[in-house]
Amino acid sequence: EAGVTQFPSHSVIEKGQTVTLRCDPISGHDNLYWYRRVMGKEIKFLLHFVKESKQDESGMPNNRFLAERTGGTYSTLKVQPAELEDSGVYFCASSQGTGGYEQYFGPGTRLTVT
Amino acid sequence: QKEVEQNSGPLSVPEGAIASLNCTYSDRGSQSFFWYRQYSGKSPELIMFIYSNGDKEDGRFTAQLNKASQYVSLLIRDSQPSDSATYLCAVNGGSQGNLIFGKGTKLSVKP
Numbered sequence: 001e002a003g004v005t006q007f008p009s010h011s012v013i014e015k016g017q018t019v020t021l022r023c024d025p026i027s028g029h030d031n032l033y034w035y036r037r038v039m040g041k042e043i044k045f046l047l048h049f050v051k052e053s054k055q056d057e058s059g060m061p062n063n064r065f066l067a068e069r070t071g072g073t074y075s076t077l078k079v080q081p082a083e084l085e086d087s088g089v090y091f092c093a094s095s096q097g098t099g100g101y102e103q104y105f106g107p108g109t110r111l112t113v114t
Numbered sequence: 115q116k117e118v119e120q121n122s123g124p125l126s127v128p129e130g131a132i133a134s135l136n137c138t139y140s141d142r143g144s145q146s147f148f149w150y151r152q153y154s155g156k157s158p159e160l161i162m163f164i165y166s167n168g169d170k171e172d173g174r175f176t177a178q179l180n181k182a183s184q185y186v187s188l189l190i191r192d193s194q195p196s197d198s199a200t201y202l203c204a205v206n207g208g209s210q211g212n213l214i215f216g217k218g219t220k221l222s223v224k225p
């Protein structure tokens with residue numbers, strides 16, 4: 001069974017540019033999560049999809065971040081325009097259910113904004 | 115603000131010893147508890163989860179949960195150099211799906 005995949009693995013962009021990150025969850029997992037780890041800090045929750053619906057987006061830092069999950073399969077996270085503080089590693093995770101269900105993480109996208 | 119606290123380490127143990135990793139959490143309503151292992155530059159890998167008070171064993175790993183003390187621990191028996199990694203404690207608040215992570219404890223197992 002394929003795990004969670006993310007693309008690209010690394011992205012370097014200039015401040016003010018746009019970047020789109022993609023996540024493909026484990027097949028059959030309705031729940032998809034985005035997390036972010038900035039340097040020296042803990043991994044922090046950004047948002048949660050159940051199928052194509054946003055269940056919880058309380059962790060999104062501001063309106064420069066837009067996440068979509070059309071058709072309830074893969075998800076994209078767009079940052080527009082990017083700022084220096086957006087640099088970090090963006091992880092995607094998926095699970096079969098919510099609450100106590102185990103979440104499996106993808107390899108992450110390392111975003112560097114210069 | 116819900117928080118999960120871990121000693122950052124590094125925790126250094128000799129090969130073959132027991133490594134003990136600890137975690138406390140602030141939200142008394144938390145219901146599910148997870149330990150992830152993360153090698154440098156890699157994704158977090160789920161190694162243990164526990165929902166009920168007491169101990170849960172899986173191979174060389176034992177997770178311990180004490181909800182009254184809001185304390186979770188991970189014991190690694192017969193530690194191997196390949197266990198050297200950062201161990202992340204994560205807590206789920208129940209109906210909300212998101213995990214709250216600690217900063218992680220870096221474990222070094224010396225041959």
